[in-house]
Amino acid sequence: MKHNYMTNTISIDYFTQNIPAPYSFHIHAELxxxxxxxxxxxxxxxDREALEEDEILNEGFTGDDDINWSGSLPGVWNESLEDLIKKTSWSGKADKLSRCKIKVTLAGDEAKYPANTGSWEYWLQExxxxxxxxxxxxxxxxxxxxxxxRKLSLKGSFEKREAFIEERLGGLVVNKKIPWEKLGKVLKQIYIAEYYPEDVQPNYNTKGDTFLNIGGGQWFNLSKTNLHISKKKEWLSKLEASFEDLISGPSA
Structure with a gap:
């Protein structure tokens, strides 16, 4: 795909494959x-037509889960997509065994399928x-x-593609902007675990346990909560190291 994205409209279609309703979905984006x-x-x-409403609701959906939005995002998204396109090798057909199919079309060109579907899938999530x-x-x-x-607070704006880390220990406060790509690595580590509403606590304490707020004041005591994850101690060590890397690593 040799076109310059900066002078073309781009259309992206994402289809889940081999995933049943009510989880299957289609994303269409034009930029x-x-x-x-x-x-x-x-x-x-x-493919929800054959399902009863209760079958959808029992899986945690509302029945009104579609998203439709049109508007503008900052120019940093131009740079992000152009960089992704430059790193992509293309095929004329999709991999039928993949968990998803991604079709990319630039104005005046035939549809092509990226080989690095994982990178495109994560970019679409962003x-x-x-x-x-x-x-x-x-x-x-x-x-x-x-x-x-010790409290480490992570903040990120997907709209602006900016992320910040703050450290509080005693009376010391340190703030820094971190490279955007590091945010994704921390989030990936966080969401290896499963978080259930019945395990939510309203706050944390400073008595030595490890706590995580995944947003909206949803605190989990990682030292005591099951999290439905194998090798929990190893995962918790990696999670702590990923946060440590944000505060001790280079600034953006």
Whole structure:
């Protein structure tokens, strides 16, 4: 795909494959570059016609789960997508065994399929979060990691593709901007575990246990909660190391 994205409108279609309803969905996004990026984004859940309403609700959905948004995102999204395109090798057909199919079309070109579907899938997840954040459906990301008296607070704006870490220990407060790509690595580590509403605590303490706020004041005592994860001690050590890397690593 040799076109310059900065002078073309790009269309992206994402289809889940081998995933049953009510989880299957289709994303369609159109982006037109300029100083800012004009975006039309939709996520439509598919193949739900044969399901009873209770079957959908029992899986944690509302029955009104589709997303439709049009608006503008900052120019940093131009740079992000152009960089992704440059790193992509293309095929003329999709991999039928993959968990998803992604089709990319630039104006005046035939549809092509990226080989690095994982990178495109994660980029689309970021785009989706940026759209609903810009639409004020959800607030920017805020998470906290607490161990004893030390508190690390992570904040991220998907709209602006910016992330910050703050450390509080006693009377010391340190703030720094972190490279955007590091945010994704921490989130990936966080969401290896499973978090259940019945395990939520209203707050944390500084008595030595490790706590995580995954947003909205949903605190989990990682030292005592099951989290339905194998090798929990190893995971917790890696999670702590990932937060430590944010505060001790280079600034953005």
């Amino acid at each position: 037109a570059p300029a100083d800012s990026v004009s975006v039309s984004f939709s996520l439509t859940y598919t 785009l989706q979060q940026a759209c609903i954040e810009t639409a004020k459906v959800e607030k920017p990301l805020e998470m906290d990691f607490v161990k004893g008296e």
